[in-house]
Amino acid sequence: MTVTKTQVNIPKYAFEQDPSTGNTVFRIKKNDSLVNYRKAEFLVPHRKDYYFMAFIKKGGGRHWIDMTSYTIKPNKFYFTIPEQVTLKEQATQITGVIICFTKDFLALDENHSLRKLPIIENPHHGHELDLTPKDIVFIEDILEKIYLEYNAKGEWQNNMLLAYMEVLLIYLSRLYTEQFSQPKESPDRQLLKKYLSHIEEAFSEFHEVAAYADLMNISAGHLSEFVKKQSGKPAIVHIHERLILEAKRMLLHSDDSIKEIAFQLGFEDASYFNKFFKRLTQQTPLQYRTAIREIYH
Known part of the structure; x- marks a missing residue:
């Protein structure tokens, strides 16, 4: 293999x-x-x-x-x-x-x-x-x-x-x-899918809605409006959720340090990554790693 x-x-x-x-x-x-x-x-x-x-x-x-x-x-x-x-x-x-x-x-x-x-x-x-x-x-x-x-x-x-x-x-x-329960397709839904596709490709590089709006050649306000309308979530939430998913994968499955994980996800400051992760999960990265590995083992 x-x-x-x-x-x-x-x-x-x-x-x-x-x-x-x-x-x-x-x-x-x-x-x-x-x-x-x-x-x-x-x-x-x-x-x-x-x-x-x-x-x-x-x-x-x-x-x-x-x-x-x-x-x-x-x-x-x-x-x-x-x-x-x-x-x-x-x-x-x-x-x-x-x-x-x-x-x-x-x-x-x-x-x-x-x-x-x-x-x-x-x-x-x-x-x-x-x-x-x-x-x-x-x-x-x-x-x-x-x-x-x-x-x-x-x-x-x-x-x-x-x-x-x-x-x-x-x-x-x-x-x-x-x-x-996936919503039915519509022209606006296609815009959402395109946005999510760009996030999948560049979530560790771009953390702001404006960066993705530039990739899609539309204004950040226009993008935010349509994403919220189609998904029920603010556009920035989709970026944050993808970052958290990848962070959780790495915290569970790799032995990289918190600082290394922060850098790989595009955070220049590990302390900011810690605050970001805790704000969205109510746990620090270290607390999450300890808890999930106890469940896993």
């Missing part, structure tokens, strides 16, 4: 080419026995540079996504997107189907519509979808089609896989929208 280091000193696992098919952007696998993870992978926080999805038919287990622990349950659909921090707690006896794919696979979609789907953007930082019996029948059917195509090695294989995946991802996005 290829591992790289991120700016926050958390290992990042790269997508690996499937030796049996040679596919470098997509992989699907059926599991019907104990998952054989390397011992070194347990209790080690890491990120993936690819999308991961799993339909669990039977079995259980436990893992963490960011600061939330999940007990794996049967007849559920699990997913992560690049950069979420994952930690395995125990091996699991599962029956199900696992799909992994890269941003390059999504780029095969010339209309760029797939990357905008809720299940791909994951604006609510979700990880688990509930499935009805009807959902299970549909998902099992489309997964079987994807699995057969993947192993057929036919001409234009990635195009066929993309077509099947479009159906699956749209279906899952409907479930995501229903279960996470």
Whole structure:
């Protein structure tokens, strides 16, 4: 497994080419026995540079996504997107189907519509979808089609896989929208999504609304008005929430000092970072690190 280091000193696992098919952007696998993870992978926080999805038919287990622990349950659909921090707690006896794919696979979609789907953007930082019996029948059917195509090695294989995946991802996005209560799209909503996308790319560099307004070529007042209208939160709150999320990831999963974390998040003064963190969480960074690690352990 290829591992790289991120700016926050958390290992990042790269997508690996499937030796049996040679596919470098997509992989699907059926599991019907104990998952054989390397011992070194347990209790080690890491990120993936690819999308991961799993339909669990039977079995259980436990893992963490960011600061939330999940007990794996049967007849559920699990997913992560690049950069979420994952930690395995125990091996699991599962029956199900696992799909992994890269941003390059999504780029095969010339209309760029797939990357905008809720299940791909994951604006609510979700990880688990509930499935009805009807959902299970549909998902099992489309997964079987994807699995057969993947192993057929036919001409234009990635195009066929993309077509099947479009159906699956749209279906899952409907479930995501229903279960996470995502507001309906509108032109104003598109502006909000663009703003959130810029924050995701530059939260450690820019901490002020005006900086993002400049990136979007609109006034800070105009941006603030529309963000508040569409999300119900002031524009600055979205920046602060993203900074706090990353700070919590680092405090839990890395051994970097508070000063180092502050610097990596774009704070020149560690004392200001401490005040910022406490104001938003009612705990100092050190208090949070101590408390969350006690829960985790």
